[in-house]
Amino acid sequence: MTTAEMIKTRSLRSHVGLVVGAVLFLMALGPIQALGQVLAQPPLEPADTVGAAIGTALSGGSTAAVIAGVLGVLSVTSEYPTGLIRTTLWAVPRRLLAILGKASALVLVLGPATLVSAGVAIEASRQILSRIGAPLSWAELAPWRATVAMTLYVLGWALLGQCLGWLLRSAVGASFGLLGLMFVLPLIGVVLPDSLSRAISPFLVSEAGAAMMRVDGAGSGLAPTTATVVWVAWIVIGLVSAATALRRRDA
Numbered sequence: 001m002t003t004a005e006m007i008k009t010r011s012l013r014s015h016v017g018l019v020v021g022a023v024l025f026l027m028a029l030g031p032i033q034a035l036g037q038v039l040a041q042p043p044l045e046p047a048d049t050v051g052a053a054i055g056t057a058l059s060g061g062s063t064a065a066v067i068a069g070v071l072g073v074l075s076v077t078s079e080y081p082t083g084l085i086r087t088t089l090w091a092v093p094r095r096l097l098a099i100l101g102k103a104s105a106l107v108l109v110l111g112p113a114t115l116v117s118a119g120v121a122i123e124a125s126r127q128i129l130s131r132i133g134a135p136l137s138w139a140e141l142a143p144w145r146a147t148v149a150m151t152l153y154v155l156g157w158a159l160l161g162q163c164l165g166w167l168l169r170s171a172v173g174a175s176f177g178l179l180g181l182m183f184v185l186p187l188i189g190v191v192l193p194d195s196l197s198r199a200i201s202p203f204l205v206s207e208a209g210a211a212m213m214r215v216d217g218a219g220s221g222l223a224p225t226t227a228t229v230v231w232v233a234w235i236v237i238g239l240v241s242a243a244t245a246l247r248r249r250d251a
Helices: 002-011 013-039 050-057 061-077 084-091 095-132 142-168 171-191 194-203 205-212 224-248
Strands: none
Touching: 013 050, 013 061, 013 095, 013 142, 050 095, 050 142, 061 095, 061 142, 061 171, 084 095, 095 142, 095 224, 142 171, 142 205, 142 224, 171 194, 171 205, 194 205, 205 224
16 A cells, blocks of 8 residues: 555656656745845854754745645545545445555655755755854754754654645635634634633644754744654544544445
């Protein structure tokens, strides 16, 4: 199942284009922003923390995550209009295995590309920002942690996009649902009382993902390790929900 899904992903131009787009945005936006800081007139003050420098290097991560999420949506919903989903579920009658097969194929295709792209973005930005004295070095643990965290972040949104695709069976509906999770749900803190907002907001999927990528302990919210557990829990909840929905209804 996983091998077949990987072949599908690599053979569909739309899927290949989304993978390439996510990789390019992640790899290029950070160094471009770093170059802008170096070339600014008058010159900008150097980022005085490792976290700030890594934040610049990985500034393309949010765009890459949106593209990866859309890829996750299309990897499921593109089979519904053509009826190919029936063939998929006929070949793999156990619905959970079908969901896990698509998820593992997405991880195997997107994961290595994201990991390499994040590393390239940090290294290119490090070389550029070193001209204004930014403290960023591979001798420290922070860049390695940030590379892995960014990979988990992008993969997580791709998998959540898949889950929404299974649940809604509509590319448009699932895409809007994904954007709602990413950008609308965090606004819940604006309308809730402060005490309730402080209790709930850190556990929202977008907030947990952002906290997971912090490397210097700055900012509010969950600690990176706790945020990673919450992030993985959201993905597991999504997969379980998708499996439950798929078992209870026809393709």
